[in-house]
Amino acid sequence: MNNKLYGRIKSIRHDYFNTPVNAVLSLVMIFLLAKVAIWFVNWAFIHAVWTGETSEVARPGGATWAFIIKKFRFFLFGFYPKQHIWRILVTLVLMGASFVPYFMKRVSHKVLVFVAHMVLWPFVIGLFLAGGLGLEKVSTNNWGGLTLTFILSALGLLYSFPIGILLALGRRSEQRIIRILSTVYIEFFRGIPLITILFMSSVVVPFFLPSGVAIDKIIRVVIGMTFFQSAYLAEVIRGGLQAVPEGQYEAADSLGFKFGLQQYLIIMPQVLKITIANIGGISISFIKDTTLVLIIGMFDLLGIVKPLASDSNWLGMEPEGLIFAGLVYWVICFAISRLTYKIEVKVNTLPATGVKA
Amino acid sequence: MSMKATFKLSAAALIVALLSLAFVSCGSGDTAAATETAAAAPAESKASTLDLVKQRGKLILGVTAGVPGYSAPDSEGVWQGFDVDLGRAVAAAVLGDADAVECRPLSAKERFTALQSGEIDLLCRVTTWTATRDAELGVNFAGVNYYDGQGFMVAKDSGIKTLADLDGATIAVQAGTTTELNLSDYFRKNGMELELITFEANEQAAAALEAGRADAVTSDSSQLYALRTKFKEPEKFDLIPELISKEPLGPVVREGDDQWFDIVTWSFMTMLNAEEYGVTSANVDEMKASSDNPNVKRMLGVEGGVWEGFGLGSDAGYSIIKSVGNYGESFDRNLGSGSPLNIARGYNALWTDGGLQYGMPIR
Numbered sequence: 001m002n003n004k005l006y007g008r009i010k011s012i013r014h015d016y017f018n019t020p021v022n023a024v025l026s027l028v029m030i031f032l033l034a035k036v037a038i039w040f041v042n043w044a045f046i047h048a049v050w051t052g053e054t055s056e057v058a059r060p061g062g063a064t065w066a067f068i069i070k071k072f073r074f075f076l077f078g079f080y081p082k083q084h085i086w087r088i089l090v091t092l093v094l095m096g097a098s099f100v101p102y103f104m105k106r107v108s109h110k111v112l113v114f115v116a117h118m119v120l121w122p123f124v125i126g127l128f129l130a131g132g133l134g135l136e137k138v139s140t141n142n143w144g145g146l147t148l149t150f151i152l153s154a155l156g157l158l159y160s161f162p163i164g165i166l167l168a169l170g171r172r173s174e175q176r177i178i179r180i181l182s183t184v185y186i187e188f189f190r191g192i193p194l195i196t197i198l199f200m201s202s203v204v205v206p207f208f209l210p211s212g213v214a215i216d217k218i219i220r221v222v223i224g225m226t227f228f229q230s231a232y233l234a235e236v237i238r239g240g241l242q243a244v245p246e247g248q249y250e251a252a253d254s255l256g257f258k259f260g261l262q263q264y265l266i267i268m269p270q271v272l273k274i275t276i277a278n279i280g281g282i283s284i285s286f287i288k289d290t291t292l293v294l295i296i297g298m299f300d301l302l303g304i305v306k307p308l309a310s311d312s313n314w315l316g317m318e319p320e321g322l323i324f325a326g327l328v329y330w331v332i333c334f335a336i337s338r339l340t341y342k343i344e345v346k347v348n349t350l351p352a353t354g355v356k357a
Numbered sequence: 358m359s360m361k362a363t364f365k366l367s368a369a370a371l372i373v374a375l376l377s378l379a380f381v382s383c384g385s386g387d388t389a390a391a392t393e394t395a396a397a398a399p400a401e402s403k404a405s406t407l408d409l410v411k412q413r414g415k416l417i418l419g420v421t422a423g424v425p426g427y428s429a430p431d432s433e434g435v436w437q438g439f440d441v442d443l444g445r446a447v448a449a450a451v452l453g454d455a456d457a458v459e460c461r462p463l464s465a466k467e468r469f470t471a472l473q474s475g476e477i478d479l480l481c482r483v484t485t486w487t488a489t490r491d492a493e494l495g496v497n498f499a500g501v502n503y504y505d506g507q508g509f510m511v512a513k514d515s516g517i518k519t520l521a522d523l524d525g526a527t528i529a530v531q532a533g534t535t536t537e538l539n540l541s542d543y544f545r546k547n548g549m550e551l552e553l554i555t556f557e558a559n560e561q562a563a564a565a566l567e568a569g570r571a572d573a574v575t576s577d578s579s580q581l582y583a584l585r586t587k588f589k590e591p592e593k594f595d596l597i598p599e600l601i602s603k604e605p606l607g608p609v610v611r612e613g614d615d616q617w618f619d620i621v622t623w624s625f626m627t628m629l630n631a632e633e634y635g636v637t638s639a640n641v642d643e644m645k646a647s648s649d650n651p652n653v654k655r656m657l658g659v660e661g662g663v664w665e666g667f668g669l670g671s672d673a674g675y676s677i678i679k680s681v682g683n684y685g686e687s688f689d690r691n692l693g694s695g696s697p698l699n700i701a702r703g704y705n706a707l708w709t710d711g712g713l714q715y716g717m718p719i720r
Contacts (some may be wrong), residue, residue, distance in 0.1 A: 060589070070432065073434075074430070079434040080436075082433075104628060139459060141459065141462075150618070203466070203467055203470045206470075206476065271720045295463045296464060296467060297422055297467055299422070303422070307423030307429055307462065308430065309423070310424055310425045311430060311431060311432065312425050312426060312429065312430035312696050312698065313427055313431075313697070315587060315697060316587040
């Protein structure tokens with residue numbers, strides 16, 4: 001024990017205090033870090049205010065978490081009518097429950113589960129959140145907060161996967177036209193900023209829709225973001241495709257597999273396994289990219305801070321709101337990061353082809 | 358199931374998924390369909406906005422994404438504010454229900470497109486009336502509900518009372534804005550000495566005043582009032598009454614629908630006239646029953662048939678005052694002494710009190 005401690009001290013001395021200059025630098029850094037940490041703890045906890053009805057309760061040098069507590073509902077659900085919030089919860093539970101089949105051994109073709117998601121999620125969201133079949137309609141204008149972030153991310157990621165895979169295969173296709181079309185699509189959407197796509201979908205598209213056709217802003221945005229994300233996914237998957245040895249294709253050919261089955265059973269499982277870390281990475285950045293919808297007047301978790309802090313009773317609460325939103329984003333992204341890591345560890349222990357022995 | 362079938366199924370599912378997206382768009386329903394009719398309106402069918410709003414049963418109002426006092430969600434998440442009140446007045450006049458308003462928050466870039474494409478019926482979004490906007494954007498400004506402009510905030514005990522007192526003063530301003538340009542132009546034009554300190558953000562400029570580093574901070578006056586609320590001792594600071602630039606903010610409608618333009622204009626005029634004649638939401642019933650003033654009688658629909666001429670019910674004016682109140686009430690509640698902003702009426706006082714707000718006669 002003592003030896004261990006001694007070793008630790010020795011290595012600290014060796015690493016950070018080996019020369020006078022380093023020692024001074026280390027001390028200065030420790031001092032600054034401690035100063036910031038003390039200031040933050042004072043601000044966030046010791047001088048913080050947890051209860052109150054208006055910003056008058058705020059204390060100098062302390063955070064006013066009462067603002068977050070009072071506005072908590074809006075951070076989670078946006079301006080969705082209070083009496084209908086159960087519908088958001090039902091939607092989330094149903095969407096969560098739809099992941100169960102992935103963990104069931106009996107379900108051998110998980111692709112079908114994915115396909116079911118693509119079909120059912122919009123129905124569930126459309127039915128419960130937007131309303132219909134007897135449920136009172138709630139304008140998508142009222143959707144916001146974490147709910148909106150979740151819906152945009154979930155739908156965007158869901159649809160960009162199949163499109164991304166098709167594009168990646170298309171870009172490697174032997175048929176010239178398919179190859180050119182895929183390449184043009186990918187390069188086009190990778191070449192323009194997401195903000196441009198969002199502006200197009202919110203400002204320009206309504207002018208070009210034929211009369212009698214209306215597409216809700218949220219759908220236009222989801223479609224735009226899907227186009228964007230699928231182009232990035234396509235490139236990640238193409239990278240994975242290139243990493244699969246030629247021998248795998250030849251082996252599949254010699255066993256008489258046609259293209260579709262060859263991809264489904266032999267190539268794609270390997271590709272997805274190779275690219276899992278990258279897919280996790282771009283998924284995280286996609287979730288953070290959804291915050292850009294605030295520039296087209298949609299209030300996701302980040303965007304809702306401004307209107308909430310514009311309440312005359314709670315002026316000047318932007319810092320608390322932004323820190324809270326940042327914290328939630330960090331939790332979400334860190335969770336996904338850990339999840340991808342877990343999956344990585346898990347798939348590495350499975351047979352590469354995904355076919356059950 | 359064979360693998361091939363699986364593949365065909367996935368392809369089919371993609372198509373179904375796209376269709377179901379379309380279903381969601383239908384799921385969001387009436388408003389979407391109605392919006393579309395409106396989108397076609399200015400160019401094609403000339404459908405009247407009035408009919409559309411009546412048919413839909415609510416007014417869709419374009420607002421800011423949150424500006425204190427003008428439009429911001431309250432503790433229940435309902436949009437409130439000075440601009441929202443004007444929309445509520447129009448809804449009261451047209452539908453008899455001030456609550457039949459759906460606020461659609463818009464970014465500054467989207468606002469005119471949303472109006473042109475028919476996504477909203479009326480835009481009340483702290484929008485400055487300028488010639489270029491009127492000429493090029495296919496919109497009309499239906500009045501000025503707030504005369505804003507570049508002003509100066511000073512400490513009350515500084516002795517600075519007028520613009521002339523600012524000669525030689527140290528003035529804090531946000532860098533790289535038209536505000537900064539206006540400031541130096543004004544001082545040069547009037548041969549005054551200027552000591553300028555610039556900041557990245559308005560908040561920092563205001564902090565310089567609070568800390569005593571600057572004698573004054575300049576920005577749009579409505580901004581300055583909002584900044585003042587964040588001071589530790591807001592009561593020690595005030596604005597010089599004069600402004601050095603013109604930022605008339607007002608409601609905006611689509612071009613080519615004169616009836617709707619008139620309705621918005623006169624809903625606003627009614628609020629102004631009501632204040633002038635002392636009609637408030639509290640005494641409107643009494644006034645309607647017993648007032649001898651012919652102006653009030655016409656405004657409240659007791660006689661004259663003014664409102665029918667706009668295609669509205671005779672009680673449109675009464676509805677506005679009953680549910681929203683007059684201009685002064687709305688101002689006090691959202692911006693003035695009844696709010697944390699505590700904005701002085703200044704140029705927004707009635708013409709009878711020396712201000713610029715002048716309600717055209719209702720007759």
